[in-house]
Amino acid sequence: MSAVLFQTDRRIMTKQNKNLTAVAVTDCKMNTGIEVCFGKAKYFFVADTESGTCEFAENPGLKYSESAGLRAAKFLINRGVKTVISSNFGAAVKEEFDKNNVRIVIMSDKFKYLSDIKWINNLKRK
Amino acid sequence: MARPIKIRKLITPHKKVVFKPDVKSGRNGSKVILLPDEYETIKLVDYENMHHTQAAKILGVSRPTLTRTYEKARRKIAESLVELKALDVEEGRTVLGDLWYKCSNCESLFNIPKNGTEPGKCPLCFSKLIGEL
Numbered sequence: 720m721s722a723v724l725f726q727t728d729r730r731i732m733t734k735q736n737k738n739l740t741a742v743a744v745t746d747c748k749m750n751t752g753i754e755v756c757f758g759k760a761k762y763f764f765v766a767d768t769e770s771g772t773c774e775f776a777e778n779p780g781l782k783y784s785e786s787a788g789l790r791a792a793k794f795l796i797n798r799g800v801k802t803v804i805s806s807n808f809g810a811a812v813k814e815e816f817d818k819n820n821v822r823i824v825i826m827s828d829k830f831k832y833l834s835d836i837k838w839i840n841n842l843k844r845k
Numbered sequence: 846m847a848r849p850i851k852i853r854k855l856i857t858p859h860k861k862v863v864f865k866p867d868v869k870s871g872r873n874g875s876k877v878i879l880l881p882d883e884y885e886t887i888k889l890v891d892y893e894n895m896h897h898t899q900a901a902k903i904l905g906v907s908r909p910t911l912t913r914t915y916e917k918a919r920r921k922i923a924e925s926l927v928e929l930k931a932l933d934v935e936e937g938r939t940v941l942g943d944l945w946y947k948c949s950n951c952e953s954l955f956n957i958p959k960n961g962t963e964p965g966k967c968p969l970c971f972s973k974l975i976g977e978l
Contacts (some may be wrong), residue, residue: 722863793958802968809892813857820958820960822956823955824954824968825857825954827951835970837970
């Protein structure tokens with residue numbers, strides 16, 4: 720599992736200048752549900768809106784018992800994510816994203832699955 | 846004359862919600878109103894495990910004020926649980942820390958980063974029907 724994760728990390732790292740968007744999700748399938756709390760998400764769906772590709776990255780913060788959200792936020796910032804989508808953000812996470820000029824989107828309860836966001840259906844999975 | 850109440854500062858806009866006991870056991874009509882600053886205090890202290898000092902700094906009030914608000918909030922939640930009353934999280938006298946936008950099509954909320962330009966459309970549904978909160 721760790722080898723796969725390493726590969727995904729390297730692929731995302733090569734595109735730091737691109738406009739990346741991350742969504743907090745519960746599973747690594749295209750019809751997965753959206754996680755209510757940003758830090759507790761199992762996976763992050765990382766979409767590149769320019770090239771039309773997407774992939775799933777595991778949340779590195781879940782291994783730790785404390786400040787999982789902050790670790791996840793730093794992980795996404797290092798990968799060059801510019802927009803983050805979830806339904807709930809903590810105070811520390813919000814502060815970290817503000818410092819690094821990342822846009823926060825709080826989605827309404829209408830969105831329950833990843834496929835409810837229409838532009839995501841047009842993306843190609845790597 | 847008493848000093849006017851300080852307006853609480855929220856970091857993210859909160860959603861208006863009502864928690865109700867199920868139809869059989871609930872008492873119709875009776876409800877407990879939880880103010881937005883009380884809801885935010887519970888969220889910061891109990892959900893995010895913050896110290897009272899840290900949480901008070903975020904809300905822009907003193908530490909004793911936050912502790913009093915926290916006490917009130919806990920009593921209200923307990924009343925709602927024991928007396929089977931609905932818990933209503935209201936909107937009230939609060940101010941947001943920075944500028945937030947709302948899409949009237951999909952009802953999602955978003956902000957703009959410091960170096961960003963004003964958004965022309967919603968990042969989720971690409972609707973142009975957006976307004977400031």
